[in-house]
Each structure stands twice: as structure tokens, then as C-alpha cells.
Amino acid sequence: MNVIFALTATGEQLLETISTDVAGLLAAVQGESVTFPFGSYQYDFHALDHYEEDGAYRQELVIYLK
Numbered sequence: 759m760n761v762i763f764a765l766t767a768t769g770e771q772l773l774e775t776i777s778t779d780v781a782g783l784l785a786a787v788q789g790e791s792v793t794f795p796f797g798s799y800q801y802d803f804h805a806l807d808h809y810e811e812d813g814a815y816r817q818e819l820v821i822y823l824k
Contacts, residue, residue, distance in 0.1 A: 759777060759778070759817060759818070759819055760774065760775075760816070760818045760819070761774070761775050761777050761780070761783065761818070761819045761821065762818060762819070762820045762821070763775075763792070763794075763823060764821070764822055764823070765799075765822070765823060766802045766803075766822040766824045767824065772796075773794060777819075780819055783819075783821075784804060784819075784821070787801045787823075788801045789801075792823055799823035799824060801821070801822075801823060802822045802823055802824045803822050804819060804820060804821045804822065805819075805820045805822070806818070806819055806820075807819075807820060
């Protein structure tokens with residue numbers, strides 16, 4: 759599944775990746791902090807978005823950080 763990390767305040771996209779372990783990823787980000795090479799953030803909330811692209815339905819997990 760496509761996973762996007764974004765800032766809650768601005769909507770700025772920090773990182774886009776693909777994960778087959780969405781439950782594990784969500785458990786990991788809900789810990790004390792999420793650290794990228796360019797900064798540390800805290801989990802705020804997440805949303806599962808569904809959309810159509812080229813006639814196919816897709817889903818995308820957006821994880822919002824503060």
C-alpha cells in the first residue's frame with residue numbers, strides 16, 4: 759500500500775513509500791517519535807484514502823505528524 763507521511767499543520771508531504779505491513783507501520787509511528795534524516799516528529803493521526811487512477815481503485819494511507 760502506498761503510504762504518505764505529511765505534516766498536520768501545513769499538509770506538506772515529508773515522505774512517500776510503499777509498505778506491505780500497514781498495521782506494523784502504524785504501531786511503530788504511534789510510539790514516542792518518528793525520526794527522519796531531516797527531523798523528528800510525533801504521530802498525530804492517520805487517514806485511509808481511496809481514489810481512482812487509470813480506471814483502477816487504489817488506497818493510500820496518509821500518516822499525519824506534528
